[in-house]
Amino acid sequence: MPGILDNEPVLIARAQRGNLDAFNELVLHYQDAAFTLAYRLMGDRASAADTAQEAIIAAYRKLNTYRGGSFRAWLLRIVTNRCYDELRRAQRRPTISLSGSSNDDVPEPLDVPAPDATPEEEALARELQRAIQDCINELNADQRLVLVLSDIEGLSYEEIAAQSGSQLGTVKSRLSRARANVRDCLAEVRELLPAQFRLREET
């Protein structure tokens, strides 16, 4: 993932003064991270792009609330909150299915595939990614949030608790439940997985 921009503080300061170009430079730098997080949480490409876009607009509007620290983390927090709100809303309306396999293709990975990867391996990797995402999509909003923030975004329990407004204990138990659920879900599609990713059966 791309690191911090060299002139990030300058860009932020200019954006805070209303310079849209400066803000857009920041957006270009972080849009893939924002989209990826949204996709992991939302589970499909279209709503991920829409939600990430909304979050970026919201971020521009409240740029004055950014008080230093990691801009990436600040932006992704806004993305997370947007997605979570959407998920909760969708969960309240049973007509919209949250779970199940997403119909659209897995979005393109940012990194080019390993040069020695055969097309088969590449396809398998895609299948695996899709399977994992489908299993994430099976989780309820709360478990999904904790799992994505912890195991994909690498946030600590404390950060997750602060961001989701939950107790530390709640985060822990949701995370362990979510991991177990994803594992069980993946076990069912085990045959899809390439050997190096296959869950070991031996004890």
Place this chain on the structure above:
Amino acid sequence: MGMDERDLELLSAYLDGRLNEDEQQALAMRLAQDALLRRELDTLRETTSLLRALPELKSPRNLTLEASLQQKWTPLVLSPWVSTLSAVAAAFMLIAGFVLLSRTGTFQTGQDALSQVEIGFAATHQPVESTTVPTLAELIAPAPLPLTATTPLTEAVIGGSVQAQEMEDQAPGTTGATALSTAPAPPALAMQPAPSAEAPEDVLIPAAPSTAGEGAGSEAYSNADRAQEPAPSPSPEPAAAQGITAETDTRALSTRDEQQPGAARAVSTAAPATPAPTASSVPSPSPTAIPTAIPALPPAPSAETSPAGAVLIIMGAVLLLAAAITTLLRRRQAQ
């Protein structure tokens, strides 16, 4: 895999290095003996490493903002200064409306030299009492209604009117002044009308003696007010208002038809002495405001007051409401 929730949490925290030494040692010992637990840990570990290995994805489109998009997504209506601006505009409209109305009132008074005679006539003819104060209260009351459109306020105003009416009933001739001062109080609780609500006390009381010279001044008021009272009436709060005026309606109606023109002017006579807000409080009800308060009565033309002022007031009130709504919306959106 029917794993105990506690063990599951333990394993999960173990993977994240979140167990303290004792817990970690205890778990290590169990893992050494328990193959099932080991397998559980392994599969969980692999799951988390699979999740961590998920690649960062490429956004299918640029999420940069365009100047136009930015505007589209930041509705102009919801920008803070629009609310402020409309609130200020609303205030101007309200003030202008009141001033306009008060001017018309004064102007008419000057015009009608005869009105006082007519008042005297009306007074002698119809020494009715109980209408005066409630009516005035209602005349003042309608102004806040469009501003706030809240039932509590309406009730407060009506309560004031009723109270005033009771007082008046007890001592028709004398309590007029005090009743007047009490009646407007409820509207004062509301918001804008505060100054105009208190004003009548200062204005109408001194005005009474002046008319009294020509006849029964206080009664003249009652007639005058009654004449105003029946003005148009598409009321949103009919029930309450009806209750208040019901008692006086019959009497009021009987005089209204004969006395109306003169009586209406009589109200205006009171105006000259008054500061702007007071005078306005009297005529303001005529085309638009009064109707809200007194629905039961047949509409009576009150041609002497300019509708422009009332229109301004209503527009101002609507604008004020819009400003409040946009402010609320903005707050909600900000969250």
